[in-house]
Amino acid sequence: MTAGALEEWSTARQAVASMRCPFVMRGRTRRSRGQSLAEFALVFPILFLIIAAIIQFGVIFWAQNSINQIARDTGRWAATRTDCTNAAAVIARADLLATNAQLIGHSSAWTATNVAVTWPFDPDPGHSTDRCPPTNNLHVRWVRVAITHSVPVFFPLIPVSGTISTSTDVRMEPTAP
Numbered sequence: 001m002t003a004g005a006l007e008e009w010s011t012a013r014q015a016v017a018s019m020r021c022p023f024v025m026r027g028r029t030r031r032s033r034g035q036s037l038a039e040f041a042l043v044f045p046i047l048f049l050i051i052a053a054i055i056q057f058g059v060i061f062w063a064q065n066s067i068n069q070i071a072r073d074t075g076r077w078a079a080t081r082t083d084c085t086n087a088a089a090v091i092a093r094a095d096l097l098a099t100n101a102q103l104i105g106h107s108s109a110w111t112a113t114n115v116a117v118t119w120p121f122d123p124d125p126g127h128s129t130d131r132c133p134p135t136n137n138l139h140v141r142w143v144r145v146a147i148t149h150s151v152p153v154f155f156p157l158i159p160v161s162g163t164i165s166t167s168t169d170v171r172m173e174p175t176a177p
Contacts, residue, residue, distance in 0.1 A: 052155040060164065063104050063151040068166050070097045071147050075170035078117065078143040082175055084132035087117040094147060105151050105162075116146040119172075134174045141172040 074094040081089070095110040119132055120142050134141050146167035153162040 049155075056153065056155055059104060059154070060151055060162070063149065064164050064166070066098075066101050066103050067147055067149050067164055068168075070094060070101060070103070071145050071166045071168045072170075073097050074115075074147075075143055075145040075168045078145060079170040079172045082133055084119045084141070084143075084172075087112065090117040090143075090145065091115045094145065098149075103149065105149065110147075114148055116144075118144045120144055120169075133172050136174050139174070142169050143172055144169050 077093050078090045094115045098106045131139055132141050148165040151162045151164055
């Protein structure tokens with residue numbers, strides 16, 4: 001490289017370095033750090049609310065699935081019983097299942113206000129009977145278990161009440177002869 005070429009290259013390099021091109025990233029300055037902080041302060045509350053809503057929806061969805069399973073299991077258990085008047089035993093079974101399932105928000109024993117148990121019969125006159133439990137498969141009886149539960153709402157800005165409910169109907173098995 002000749003001296004003239006070297007001088008030209010050095011001058012061109014200084015000219016490029018002195019130009020302020022907005023697309024060329026330079027080292028961080030105090031101003032750009034402040035801008036990043038301001039942008040984060042604007043985006044963080046919205047991001048937090050979205051994450052909080054996802055968490056709360058997940059908790060409610062999990063509790064609803066758990067309470068559905070508890071109602072089905074309680075109904076299956078009650079359908080095999082021979083006493084169709086003892087709702088207290090069915091409620092105690094539902095409470096035991098809720099405790100074992102570690103249902104969120106389940107801290108005290110369930111009562112008849114949380115669990116409703118009825119033994120309706122089939123409205124079809126050819127198959128219905130007042131016998132409970134039924135004595136054969138020609139007679140149909142059902143046990144209905146309805147559960148209402150309150151799930152804690154962690155974020156008060158989310159418009160949900162936290163009360164979930166479910167019910168299930170299970171056909172009763174006939175007693176053994």
